[in-house]
Amino acid sequence: MSTLNVNTINAATSGQAVAVDVQNPRSFRNLLINGAMTVSQRSTSTSSISSGTTHVLDRWGLEVTSGGGAAVTMSQSSTAPAGFSASLKIDVTTADSSLDAGERWQVRQRIEGQDLGHLLYGTSDAKKVTFSFWVRSNLTGTFAVGLYQDDGGKVNSGNYTISSADTWEKKTITINGNTSDSINFDNTLGFQIGIGLGAGSNYTAGSATGNWSSSANTQFPSQTNVLASTSNELYFTGCQLEVGSYATDFEHRSYADELQRCKRYYQEVGYDSNIIANHVRNNADRVQAPLLPVTMRTSPTFTSATSLTEFSSGTNRSVTGTHQAGPSGGGYIQLGATMTNGVYYRGKYAAEL
Numbered sequence: 001m002s003t004l005n006v007n008t009i010n011a012a013t014s015g016q017a018v019a020v021d022v023q024n025p026r027s028f029r030n031l032l033i034n035g036a037m038t039v040s041q042r043s044t045s046t047s048s049i050s051s052g053t054t055h056v057l058d059r060w061g062l063e064v065t066s067g068g069g070a071a072v073t074m075s076q077s078s079t080a081p082a083g084f085s086a087s088l089k090i091d092v093t094t095a096d097s098s099l100d101a102g103e104r105w106q107v108r109q110r111i112e113g114q115d116l117g118h119l120l121y122g123t124s125d126a127k128k129v130t131f132s133f134w135v136r137s138n139l140t141g142t143f144a145v146g147l148y149q150d151d152g153g154k155v156n157s158g159n160y161t162i163s164s165a166d167t168w169e170k171k172t173i174t175i176n177g178n179t180s181d182s183i184n185f186d187n188t189l190g191f192q193i194g195i196g197l198g199a200g201s202n203y204t205a206g207s208a209t210g211n212w213s214s215s216a217n218t219q220f221p222s223q224t225n226v227l228a229s230t231s232n233e234l235y236f237t238g239c240q241l242e243v244g245s246y247a248t249d250f251e252h253r254s255y256a257d258e259l260q261r262c263k264r265y266y267q268e269v270g271y272d273s274n275i276i277a278n279h280v281r282n283n284a285d286r287v288q289a290p291l292l293p294v295t296m297r298t299s300p301t302f303t304s305a306t307s308l309t310e311f312s313s314g315t316n317r318s319v320t321g322t323h324q325a326g327p328s329g330g331g332y333i334q335l336g337a338t339m340t341n342g343v344y345y346r347g348k349y350a351a352e353l
Contacts, residue, residue, distance in 0.1 A: 028251075030250075031111055032109055033109070034057060034060065035237075036086065036238060037060075037080075038086050041058055041259075041268060044075060045074070049062055049071060050070060050072075056076065058266060061352070063107075070105070074088065079136070081136075081237070086237060088235065089234070092231075092232045095230050104219075106199075107197065109239075112190055113185055113186050113187070116191065119183065121178045121182050122181055126179045129244070130175070131240070134236060135171055136235040137232070138165050138233060142160075143223060144159050144208065144220040145159075145195055149183065153214065154212040157218055159208045172247045196220040196223040201217070204217065266352065267294060267349050276343070287308065292327075292349065295327050296351040297353070299326045302324035302331065302348070304347050304348070313341060317336065320334045321334035324349070333345075
């Protein structure tokens with residue numbers, strides 16, 4: 001009996017690996033969560049975004065640094081390329097054609113350091129990563145993807161070109177490994193990848209080299225200003241970040257699997273089903289919060305509906321405070337008055353990076 005030992009099988013024409021690649025296995029190779037934009041627990045659309053960080057689709061935050069006069073709507077869209085059912089859409093509702101030097105708009109995903117140890121950053125064997133995605137816009141021109149590594153405070157970037165307006169195009173950007181700065185193996189920010197919408201000269205004046213740098217002006221070089229007109233919109237989906245210098249086919253996961261991964265960072269309890277919670281022993285004005293179905297990254301920010309309804313009397317009890325125990329939930333909700341019966345529980349938990 002013969003044995004065939006190979007690392008990769010390469011296509012005869014392109015030289016890219018196909019079908020079998022034992023160094024970059026077919027499952028669990030995408031470092032991003034919700035890359036197909038199917039999970040959106042909070043809502044499907046948020047308008048008038050002009051500052052701070054806003055999450056609509058799970059794991060993707062629209063981060064605005066030193067925002068000026070622009071505003072956008074971020075939503076989940078059914079406009080998508082073949083093989084996908086959803087995309088993330090940015091629609092400009094208030095334009096800003098001249099961004100201040102310190103402005104920066106990006107849709108980014110952050111990754112925990114303990115999920116990046118295999119990249120071997122901080123060593124001479126630091127591995128390349130490749131980011132691939134589908135993009136569509138009414139605009140054409142040069143755009144940028146910017147990366148940030150928190151441990152070491154370094155940035156990196158790559159440019160891509162949208163060639164045809166209102167047409168889905170697949171883009172691929174390869175980034176060199178960081179041989180100088182290691183990533184802490186913990187549940188804090190390892191690095192983030194951001195799709196640029198617009199930025200001032202503090203972030204655009206440099207050039208994309210594929211190498212890690214302390215210069216912020218190399219994070220979004222030559223970025224087209226999507227915010228320049230209310231006619232502008234940008235869609236993207238099929239986002240995949242993987243080890244290696246080439247892009248493989250998108251790793252489609254089941255919705256159930258993707259949802260479980262998202263719940264490590266955000267989840268809601270009782271908003272889509274009736275969950276009855278009773279009062280804490282000897283405290284009829286405190287509601288016992290349930291344990292969470294998925295353990296979160298860290299102790300979450302815990303919020304509740306402004307009032308909770310008793311399940312038999314229908315009486316609404318105002319919520320005056322929330323107190324959570326930890327990443328697995330627990331804790332209690334403080335009510336404004338004592339209750340006779342249990343209440344229909346409503347809780348929201350966020351542990352984003």
